[in-house]
Amino acid sequence: MMADLRDLYQEVIVDHGRRPRNFGLLPGANHRAEGFNPFCGDRLTLQLQVVDGMIRDARFEGTGCAISTASASLMTEAMKGRSTSDAEALFASFHAMLTGERQETDAALGKLEVLAGVREFPIRIKCATLAWHTLLAALHEEERPVTTE
């Protein structure tokens, strides 16, 4: 039984959940969005610096469970140096992985594959996707906080 749990709480996830990368405010950010999951109270603010269609830098702040924090941390790592259209494509791949629309490995996801285990815990999928929905909102500069509901 605990093996399944280990699929969810892989070392990389526990590590990023405890010590998130790119955590804090981003001076010089020109895109920003807030995400909120009313089911569990997780909140995050995502800040991006986008220059000429390229994501130069990404940081986030907020509170959440290990899954949502690790997902935000890994996402910000993956976004740096990526074009905005590439970022949207990665969102689609990530979403497909979690909803089970795509079972085979997608090379583009790289390290983000560690979050595939969340698929087996349906109630926690929104924890993993919160940061990603916030990313889309930030890229599109939506005014209202996005929620997972």
Add this chain to the structure above:
Amino acid sequence: MLTTADELKAVQGMAPTLDVARVRQDFPILQRTVNGHPLVYLDNAATTQKPVSVIEAERHYYAHYNANIHRGVHRLSQEATDAYEAARDKVRDIIHASRREEVVFTRSTTESINLVASSYGQGMRAGDEILVTEMEHHSNIVPWQLLCQRSGTVMRVAPIDDAGQLVMEQFAALLSPRTKLVALAHMSNALGSINPVKTLVELAHRAGAVVLIDGAQAVAHLPVNVTDIGCDFYAFSGHKLFGPTGTGVLYARTALLEAMPPYQGGGDMIRQVSFAGTTWNDLPYKFEAGTPNIAGGIGLGAAIDYVQGIGLAAIAAHEADLMNYASELARDFPGLTLVGTARDKGAILSFTLAGVHPHDVGTILDAQGVAVRTGHHCAMPVMERYGLPATVRASFALYNTRDEVDVLFRGLRKAQEMFA
């Protein structure tokens, strides 16, 4: 029969006499496993499990005398009506209402509160005040907010202290001749705090306000006597009392129900209908429009029989023993912080664990068959009061054991190890 808080305290101090092993056999769901482990159900504040007598009562109704009530001259309708109305008498008995006309069947605690806000609320005016407490469930906040929006009535909030207890001086100070209604929980679902309802009702009545008590968490765990408490309205749900979902009760004093306009219009709530005008049925039917949850009501009657057969005093004593045991383990558990430490407290253990988010705790416990609630418990203002996004809540009922408390704490240790 127990009636007062003092007598309850005496009972909680007594050795438990409940035969838990026998009780557990009455609940078929407790035989199942979850993720390969025996189910340890500690989410009783959300809903309780059902004894076989309740499940059987619903099945028996559908298999043998399914019919609509209060209308047919045929045999089945008569049998269904008798069983449904017998359930009303059982409700009257368990909450010690003086008359059966004072027991209105609803869908839920939430609907009971909405009924009062909608109907009694029609008499509320701009400048009037409603006093609630900071520990309320959303269902005892939002119906009043809607009423305030409609009527210009103002909501006041009586604060709680760090232990999760209502601050009595502030509650008293917030009462004024403008206060028309006070709405408060008998027992907090997020903290377990038990309010001194009789004293609070006296204070509110002295100010000229009517009092609604949200008894959702109380009825399955404490002896409740609405006559002794002196409240004007008392709302609770059947499903938290081992009965079916979709069953609720509103107790209200006869004089209030007579003066209140109907809540919903339809069949059963009328005496005579014509296009020139319609007259209302007698109490409590004036507030029961449409075909009700007949099977659910009959099931609720069976649930009350079950609880009365065991005795709320024995239940309260057993749960107090579990709570004492769990609270001791919690105090000695490194990194665990209890949220809600009221002196007078029901069997609800709400807490946070350092370094592990409540939702991760919930998932890790579930992998070991332990069901707890994690989140804001539909009491976001309580979470805000403590500056927390969420807590883990273990809530106990008559079928839980000390062994299950041990399983809970073993699970918490595993959660800590995973995140160490």
